[in-house]
Amino acid sequence: xxxxxxxxxxxxxxxxxxxxxxxxxxxxxxxxxxxxxxxxxxxxxxxxxxxxxxxxxxxxxxxxxxxxxxxxxxxxxxxxxxxxxxxxxxxxxxxxxxxxxxxxxxxxxxxxxxxxxxxxxxxxxxxxxxxxxxxxxxxxxxxxxxxxxxxxxxxxxxxxxxxxxxxxxxxxxxxxxxxxxxxxxxxxxxxxxxxxxxxxxxxxxxxxxxxxxxxxxxxxxxxxxxxxxxxxxxxxxxxxxxxxxxxxxxxxxxxxxxxxxxxxxxxxxxxxxxxxxxxxxxxxxxxxxxxxxxxxxxxxxxxxxxxxxxxxxx
Amino acid sequence: xxxxxxxxxxxxxxxxxxxxxxxxxxxxxxxxxxxxxxxxxxxxxxxxxxxxxxxxxxxxxxxxxxxxxxxxxxxxxxxxxxxxxxxxxxxxxxxxxxxxxxxxxxxxxxxxxxxxxxxxxxxxxxxxxxxxxx
Numbered sequence: 001x002x003x004x005x006x007x008x009x010x011x012x013x014x015x016x017x018x019x020x021x022x023x024x025x026x027x028x029x030x031x032x033x034x035x036x037x038x039x040x041x042x043x044x045x046x047x048x049x050x051x052x053x054x055x056x057x058x059x060x061x062x063x064x065x066x067x068x069x070x071x072x073x074x075x076x077x078x079x080x081x082x083x084x085x086x087x088x089x090x091x092x093x094x095x096x097x098x099x100x101x102x103x104x105x106x107x108x109x110x111x112x113x114x115x116x117x118x119x120x121x122x123x124x125x126x127x128x129x130x131x132x133x134x135x136x137x138x139x140x141x142x143x144x145x146x147x148x149x150x151x152x153x154x155x156x157x158x159x160x161x162x163x164x165x166x167x168x169x170x171x172x173x174x175x176x177x178x179x180x181x182x183x184x185x186x187x188x189x190x191x192x193x194x195x196x197x198x199x200x201x202x203x204x205x206x207x208x209x210x211x212x213x214x215x216x217x218x219x220x221x222x223x224x225x226x227x228x229x230x231x232x233x234x235x236x237x238x239x240x241x242x243x244x245x246x247x248x249x250x251x252x253x254x255x256x257x258x259x260x261x262x263x264x265x266x267x268x269x270x271x272x273x274x275x276x277x278x279x280x281x282x283x284x285x286x287x288x289x290x291x292x293x294x295x296x297x298x299x300x301x302x303x304x305x306x307x308x309x310x311x312x313x314x
Numbered sequence: 315x316x317x318x319x320x321x322x323x324x325x326x327x328x329x330x331x332x333x334x335x336x337x338x339x340x341x342x343x344x345x346x347x348x349x350x351x352x353x354x355x356x357x358x359x360x361x362x363x364x365x366x367x368x369x370x371x372x373x374x375x376x377x378x379x380x381x382x383x384x385x386x387x388x389x390x391x392x393x394x395x396x397x398x399x400x401x402x403x404x405x406x407x408x409x410x411x412x413x414x415x416x417x418x419x420x421x422x423x424x425x426x427x428x429x430x431x432x433x434x435x436x437x438x439x440x441x442x443x444x445x446x447x448x
Binding site: 273281286301307 | 369372430
């Protein structure tokens with residue numbers, strides 16, 4: 001998430017795919033034309049105040065009004081409109097159904113991510129991190145489980161609202177591999193500003209490796225793990241699912257691959273053992289109002305053991 | 315103690331001596347301000363950046379870090395005025411740097427995990443913690 005908000009150039013001016021770049025090009029063109037018009041107006045103002053009488057008379061003449069006041073704006077705005085619509089037409093191209101589909105649901109204050117197969121069934125579950133291949137269009141099915149959120153990954157596209165009871169489609173495409181931060185862009189509650197995600201765009205080989213690793217059946221070590229046992233006994237499993245174990249809660253983020261995530265707390269902190277311990281013990285200080293209670297009733301060693309086990313879930 | 319002096323009265327001699335030695339002991343716990351080490355401000359600045367990068371504040375309240383302010387671990391405010399690190403280790407910059415990097419190695423069973431920082435970054439973090447004021 002930090003990448004989404006900070007860094008230079010700002011992500012909105014640093015497009016990583018065709019859907020973001022058309023908007024960026026249009027924005028720069030509008031800025032350039034605006035700067036040019038401002039320069040002309042300032043120059044005319046200078047002439048009107050300090051210029052020689054002959055120039056002043058010219059500036060106030062009827063001809064100037066016809067040319068600079070009517071013809072110039074009509075021509076420029078018409079050209080701009082036609083060019084702008086042509087440039088951004090691709091944003092609205094019909095979705096042909098062959099794109100890869102990912103359903104992203106906004107929830108207070110995180111993103112549920114379901115990768116769909118060709119039949120529209122859920123193939124993989126994840127949260128707060130979306131992996132996409134470079135060079136292939138991807139359609140996000142955006143929805144919400146509670147209030148209105150908005151999905152915004154500035155490197156890849158403009159914003160699109162996530163409305164409960166509706167599915168909004170957003171097509172994106174990444175042209176270069178990388179990690180792109182995203183945020184919720186519609187005020188949704190107390191920790192709205194702490195609701196982010198990371199989109200990871202993989203090159204072709206990397207993408208295949210990722211798919212294979214995610215599709216491989218989970219083999220959990222047979223040796224009893226103290227952290228795993230605590231996870232099941234302490235109530236974590238009631239809200240969180242970990243594939244290949246008895247933990248099958250669906251209220252909170254799927255933790256089957258939480259150890260491989262780049263961030264925890266929905267894009268707000270780097271994922272290391274320490275932040276995981278802090279999140280489990282006192283997530284309410286970190287993200288006020290989130291639905292996970294503080295697990296401060298667990299002895300510190302137990303929290304550390306659970307965090308250590310979660311870190312192994314790659 | 316009476317106003318006249320420490321050894322004003324034979325009966326109170328022992329009492330007075332023990333009071334003086336107790337005072338000396340208390341004073342010895344904390345060296346006078348100029349004898350205490352002073353951190354390199356540049357190192358402290360670098361340490362602050364590392365602290366934000368690995369999010370130490372997910373568990374600790376750290377002066378100068380507004381968010382987060384986790385309470386899973388102890389507050390790290392006024393570190394130079396504290397007793398032993400984690401209750402057992404001498405409160406010295408080198409020990410703190412080593413502890414930040416690998417707490418369980420210095421204190422077996424510590425719930426604080428090894429943190430992903432280099433030795434130099436750990437020294438910078440220690441510098442920041444001694445330097446930082448609320």
